[in-house]
Amino acid sequence: MAAPAWAGGLRGLRALLLDISGVLYDSGGPSGGTPIQGSREAVSRIKKSGLKLRFCTNETQATRGKFVEKLQHLGFDVSEDEVFAPAPAACRILQERGLRPHLLVHDALVPEFDQIEKSNPNCVVIGDAAENFSYSNLNEAFQALMGMDKPLLISLGRGRYYKETDGLKLDVGVYMKALEYACDIEAEVVGKPARMFFLSALADMGVEPHQALMIGDDIVNDVGGAQQCGMKALQVRTGKYRPCDEHHPQVRADGYVNNLAEAVDTILQQLNQGESAQAAGM
Structure with a gap:
């Protein structure tokens, strides 16, 4: 052949x-x-x-x-x-640039950021948060961005969807785009x-x-x-x-x-x- x-x-x-x-x-x-x-x-x-x-x-x-x-x-x-x-790469960026994130990520990913200062956030980090993508959590991230002098959204990828054994699932890019639109900003993609x-x-x-x-x-x-x-x-x-x-x-x-x-x-x-x-x- x-x-x-x-x-x-x-x-x-x-x-x-x-x-x-x-x-x-x-x-x-x-x-x-x-x-x-x-x-x-x-x-x-x-x-x-x-x-x-x-x-x-x-x-x-x-x-x-x-x-x-x-x-x-x-x-x-x-x-x-x-x-x-993306998460380890994002942590290096946060440390190098002195950034303090507000996290909108999956609960299981939070330990990846244990060594990162998070008080008084000056950026938002968004990942595939699955069930954590509630209106309340998205709105909290939106409010955090709108309260910053220079809003910075860091997205751990920008996929539209992925496949699980029971079908296709929405990915982080969908929610990244929502925050970009709401805040009139462009996310920095890691991954x-x-x-x-x-x-x-x-x-x-x-x-x-x-x-x-x-x-x-x-x-x-x-x-x-x-x-x-x-x-x-x-x-x-x-x-x-x-x-x-x-x-x-x-x-x-x-x-x-x-x-x-x-x-x-x-x-x-x-x-x-x-x-x-x-x-x-x-």
Whole structure:
């Protein structure tokens, strides 16, 4: 079977960036999530291949440590230092800039901000707060912003929706946009698709954008964000993927695959063929 067209651009590939929710597993349910078929084995194969690997997620319903524990419980070979998430990145920004946040986040994420001063807030940090997105809590965040001389809203991602085992769920971007509109401001996004979020993961691996490939289920935040940094990007037909994504007016993936396992099969096959050809030409 002929390799897909996108496989021809894998020359010089040294690293992979993977989204998590919708690529490795679908969240929700009594166990916290359901692994997508073949994804656990695909992660193991990447690690054995010698390719560098980082996981880039906009997950903000748990601390990074607890999130990694859940992934490990689901059978994934993932360590905390391999995962890039918005909350730790936001904490670094808050400390560097002397910012004191009013938090509108999920209860399970609050411990991530334990070392951050929160009295007399001079910014609002919003994440995927789930049931905490009540009128009262949104209005409190609105009032906090309107009471600031220079209102600053920091959003942990800007996704529209994500998929759980029982269907699609509204994401933080919906509520971010509401506060932007109400306060006539523009949020500062930490997480995908922010350029610095991707670049920090690449820098951690010591690779350049053209040496890395992003694999995600979100055509805008995963694929579009990575492409804006100079990376190639694949979209999986799992998670939040919808057929209309393949006709998006602004973003087109470098390739589409049915799932992570299929992507890894093709990538490793192409890299092995390249190594064999190189050895034969020596």
